Amino acid sequence: MKVLVAVKRVVDYNVKIRVKADKTGVETANVKFSMNPFDEIAVEQAVRLKEAGTATEVVVVSIGPAQAQETIRTALAMGADRGIHVQTDAEVQPLAVAKLLKAIVANENPTLVIVGKQAIDDDCSQTGQMLAALLGWSQGTFASKVDLKDGTVAVTREVDGGLETVDLKLPAIVTTDLRLNEPRYASLPNIMKAKKKPIDATTAEALGVDIASRLITLKVEEPAKRQGGKKVGSIAELVDKLKNEARVI
Amino acid sequence: MPSAIINSRDVDFLLHEWLGVEALCARDRFSDHSRETFDAVIDLARRLAETEFLPHYRTADRIEPRLDDDGAHVLPEVAEAVKAFARAGFMGAAFPAELDGMQLPHVVYTAAMAHFMAANVATAAYPMLTTGNAGLLAAFGTPAQIDAFAKPEIAGRYLGTMCLSEPQAGSSLSDITTRAVPDGEDVLGPRYRLSGNKMWISGGDQDISENIVHLVLAKVEGADGKLVPGTKGVSLFIVPKFLLDADGGPAERNDVVVAGLNHKMGYRGTTNCLLNFGEGTRHRPMGKAGAVGYLVGSVGQGLPIMFHMMNEARISVGLGAAMLGYRGYLLSLAYARERLQGRHAAARGTGPMVPIIEHADVKRMLLAQKSYVEGALALILYAARLVDEQHTGESEAQRRAAAELLGLLTPIAKSWPSEWGLAANDIAIQIHGGYGYTRDFDVEQLYRDNRLNPIHEGTTGVQAMDLLGRKILKDRGVALGQLAARIAKTVGRAQCHPELAVEAKALAAAWTEIGAVAGRLGTMGDDPHLLDNATPFLSAFGHGVLAWLWLEQALVAQTATAADADAAAFYQGKIAACRFFFAFELPKTGPWLRIVDSRTDIAASLPAAAF
Numbered sequence: 001m002k003v004l005v006a007v008k009r010v011v012d013y014n015v016k017i018r019v020k021a022d023k024t025g026v027e028t029a030n031v032k033f034s035m036n037p038f039d040e041i042a043v044e045q046a047v048r049l050k051e052a053g054t055a056t057e058v059v060v061v062s063i064g065p066a067q068a069q070e071t072i073r074t075a076l077a078m079g080a081d082r083g084i085h086v087q088t089d090a091e092v093q094p095l096a097v098a099k100l101l102k103a104i105v106a107n108e109n110p111t112l113v114i115v116g117k118q119a120i121d122d123d124c125s126q127t128g129q130m131l132a133a134l135l136g137w138s139q140g141t142f143a144s145k146v147d148l149k150d151g152t153v154a155v156t157r158e159v160d161g162g163l164e165t166v167d168l169k170l171p172a173i174v175t176t177d178l179r180l181n182e183p184r185y186a187s188l189p190n191i192m193k194a195k196k197k198p199i200d201a202t203t204a205e206a207l208g209v210d211i212a213s214r215l216i217t218l219k220v221e222e223p224a225k226r227q228g229g230k231k232v233g234s235i236a237e238l239v240d241k242l243k244n245e246a247r248v249i
Numbered sequence: 250m251p252s253a254i255i256n257s258r259d260v261d262f263l264l265h266e267w268l269g270v271e272a273l274c275a276r277d278r279f280s281d282h283s284r285e286t287f288d289a290v291i292d293l294a295r296r297l298a299e300t301e302f303l304p305h306y307r308t309a310d311r312i313e314p315r316l317d318d319d320g321a322h323v324l325p326e327v328a329e330a331v332k333a334f335a336r337a338g339f340m341g342a343a344f345p346a347e348l349d350g351m352q353l354p355h356v357v358y359t360a361a362m363a364h365f366m367a368a369n370v371a372t373a374a375y376p377m378l379t380t381g382n383a384g385l386l387a388a389f390g391t392p393a394q395i396d397a398f399a400k401p402e403i404a405g406r407y408l409g410t411m412c413l414s415e416p417q418a419g420s421s422l423s424d425i426t427t428r429a430v431p432d433g434e435d436v437l438g439p440r441y442r443l444s445g446n447k448m449w450i451s452g453g454d455q456d457i458s459e460n461i462v463h464l465v466l467a468k469v470e471g472a473d474g475k476l477v478p479g480t481k482g483v484s485l486f487i488v489p490k491f492l493l494d495a496d497g498g499p500a501e502r503n504d505v506v507v508a509g510l511n512h513k514m515g516y517r518g519t520t521n522c523l524l525n526f527g528e529g530t531r532h533r534p535m536g537k538a539g540a541v542g543y544l545v546g547s548v549g550q551g552l553p554i555m556f557h558m559m560n561e562a563r564i565s566v567g568l569g570a571a572m573l574g575y576r577g578y579l580l581s582l583a584y585a586r587e588r589l590q591g592r593h594a595a596a597r598g599t600g601p602m603v604p605i606i607e608h609a610d611v612k613r614m615l616l617a618q619k620s621y622v623e624g625a626l627a628l629i630l631y632a633a634r635l636v637d638e639q640h641t642g643e644s645e646a647q648r649r650a651a652a653e654l655l656g657l658l659t660p661i662a663k664s665w666p667s668e669w670g671l672a673a674n675d676i677a678i679q680i681h682g683g684y685g686y687t688r689d690f691d692v693e694q695l696y697r698d699n700r701l702n703p704i705h706e707g708t709t710g711v712q713a714m715d716l717l718g719r720k721i722l723k724d725r726g727v728a729l730g731q732l733a734a735r736i737a738k739t740v741g742r743a744q745c746h747p748e749l750a751v752e753a754k755a756l757a758a759a760w761t762e763i764g765a766v767a768g769r770l771g772t773m774g775d776d777p778h779l780l781d782n783a784t785p786f787l788s789a790f791g792h793g794v795l796a797w798l799w800l801e802q803a804l805v806a807q808t809a810t811a812a813d814a815d816a817a818a819f820y821q822g823k824i825a826a827c828r829f830f831f832a833f834e835l836p837k838t839g840p841w842l843r844i845v846d847s848r849t850d851i852a853a854s855l856p857a858a859a860f
Contacts, residue, residue, distance in 0.1 A: 030812050032257075034292075070285060077289070185297060188338030188351045191289045192281065 038116025077186030309518030335405020371518030382409025442539025444527025453522030486542030515697035574670030577677035
């Protein structure tokens with residue numbers, strides 16, 4: 001069984017995000033990048049399936065600039081077998097990513113596709129769902145447990161009211177939540193081995209996918225600074241403020 | 250949020266912008282590597298250090314190792330961190346591929362180790378001792394000894410120690426009395442039975458690893474049954490805690506026991522033991538008393554072999570000292586940016602309070618720390634780069650030159666960070682004010698931990714004698730001439746930049762004076778008072794070396810193009826730290842050298858009764 005995992009190169013979670021002076025986006029020059037943490041969980045899950053003997057091959061895809069290869073390399077060091085790099089310097093929105101992944105799925109025929117539930121840069125949380133729709137496959141989103149059976153997969157989902165378990169017919173899409181697993185560190189010997197694993201390069205054109213943006217970013221601004229709280233003397237004053245100042249009741 | 254243990258931008262600057270370590274990948278030994286692997290290694294080191302080493306820094310200080318009938322027990326978090334370090338492959342990072350290592354350049358490995366030292370120096374001591382131990386065995390052990398002991402150490406299954414000091418013999422190793430008696434031979438080499446006591450043994454016992462590989466200095470009996478006096482009879486032995494069975498696994502318990510744990514001021518996560526060898530009361534391996542030990546090298550070669558390990562251990566001590574200072578600097582910097590107190594002098598007491606980093610004296614204290622700790626890290630990485638040059642330099646002459654220069658700089662690499670990293674920790678407490686004196690902040694522990702470093706692996710006084718006696722005078726200034734040539738080159742380059750011309754001139758003048766004083770000492774022959782004032786000489790020499798390394802860094806910063814405001818501020822900080830060191834620190838060399846040059850005997854001639 002082949003597992004396909006998509007990983008995204010994002011600004012490292014430790015970096016304090018700053019908006020560019022011209023408000024066209026966030027500052028990315030001279031900023032540390034790393035793999036989207038939810039995608040690390042996706043890679044970890046796929047590698048565990050391989051270690052358990054359930055998966056035979058783990059293929060990692062990343063879409064982005066030349067440096068996205070480093071992100072693929074990280075996944076290979078964690079234990080994935082080979083990589084596919086769709087090189088583009090353009091902004092790629094979830095629908096474009098889903099279409100690209102659909103094209104790759106057509107070439108690779110995986111039984112399971114695992115992606116992070118969202119990327120920490122734009123927090124869209126759309127790619128997995130869109131891919132499922134485009135392929136007509138089942139989807140188990142926000143997974144905190146994945147249990148593969150013969151021809152099906154049981155996915156425990158983190159939903160607002162608690163946990164929900166769905167049984168999906170394979171092939172299927174799983175998007176990962178934080179509690180699914182704790183990703184490993186790639187060890188030094190595995191970092192060295194990863195250098196020798198193959199990464200195929202391709203492009204959107206070669207895959208025949210139109211990745212033009214359907215949404216236009218007008219401007220990016222910092223959220224308003226939080227104001228200090230106020231102490232109220234009585235419940236009456238609180239109600240008054242909620243009614244007249246905050247206007248929420 | 251920048252990492253709280255190290256400034257990653259600084260590590261990048263030192264490794265790549267200054268030392269250009271990527272060029273090492275052109276050499277055969279490092280041809281499997283690239284900038285990408287180096288970055289991945291440093292990144293992994295930072296993550297492991299932050300998640301596995303840092304969180305128990307204070308806990309391991311409060312809950313010391315304990316001793317019971319089974320031996321010494323460490324905090325579970327310490328054991329877990331050491332295992333995680335080994336699992337990630339760091340034990341073997343700098344070892345050659347044929348020993349299952351990653352064959353990383355020593356300089357990159359050292360930069361990676363800097364993160365673990367900064368996060369938790371006491372936990373990092375176990376791997377540090379183990380890699381040094383395995384390195385010695387790889388260089389001097391037989392193939393069977395390497396397979397039996399070094400390989401399991403590189404795999405992280407065994408940990409290692411070095412057993413030199415005895416209760417009555419610390420700095421003076423010719424006076425050890427641990428005795429080794431021949432006891433036949435087996436596949437692991439000539440076998441001896443050892444008896445005696447070893448003191449201050451870090452990692453001497455623990456419950457982290459399957460086995461412990463002690464490297465023990467002992468004296469072999471002469472033909473008359475007496476110990477040979479002096480260093481001549483000193484030999485080196487492998488004494489495993491558990492003897493190995495036919496399959497090479499740990500089996501019968503050897504006759505070595507912990508007699509007690511030392512209760513230290515700092516470094517508390519590292520067990521520190523008094524070990525008894527050959528008591529014969531609790532363990533009698535192969536039916537009789539005496540700790541079974543296997544000879545490494547030949548009889549009488551113990552000290553030269555051990556010093557192979559000591560030189561790298563000394564650089565590691567310098568790294569630990571630098572990083573304790575480094576973390577203290579980062580903590581006090583963060584504190585100074587947040588702590589509101591007082592107003593600008595120009596505000597005349599009105600307006601809102603300002604963060605204390607706005608006060609001139611606090612800035613002075615921060616710059617002093619910055620110049621000490623970033624300078625110390627630069628020194629250690631320079632030394633580590635010389636280790637690579639010594640092994641992989643393109644010509645025999647280059648390799649020899651690197652080895653000589655490394656020998657000269659080793660006493661500085663050990664003592665300078667130990668003295669000035671500690672001075673930085675002192676200032677870090679000062680910036681925290683009363684809070685710094687409490688155990689609610691890490692700066693007091695950093696200070697206590699760092700207080701060990703001027704003591705172990707050769708005290709500052711021993712380093713001073715090594716520098717002046719062995720590395721300069723006995724060497725007849727050969728290595729010193731090499732260093733002077735490198736410094737002259739830096740001075741030449743700096744003179745082309747008007748912004749650094751003052752510093753270039755001051756550095757040249759300082760080294761002219763150091764050279765002249767050393768030259769005059771060289772005319773004293775074998776005067777027994779030659780080394781009486783070696784320590785002020787070491788201080789002056791160390792400051793001279795650091796001033797050179799700061800000018801080197803300032804040159805890089807001066808000629809770099811800043812991509813953005815952050816980069817510009819970083820380079821500005823480097824140049825300011827260089828200026829600060831030249832203005833506030835380098836002038837101290839004058840008074841130190843005058844003491845040496847005067848050959849004063851004020852201290853040396855005072856009888857003990859007059860104190």
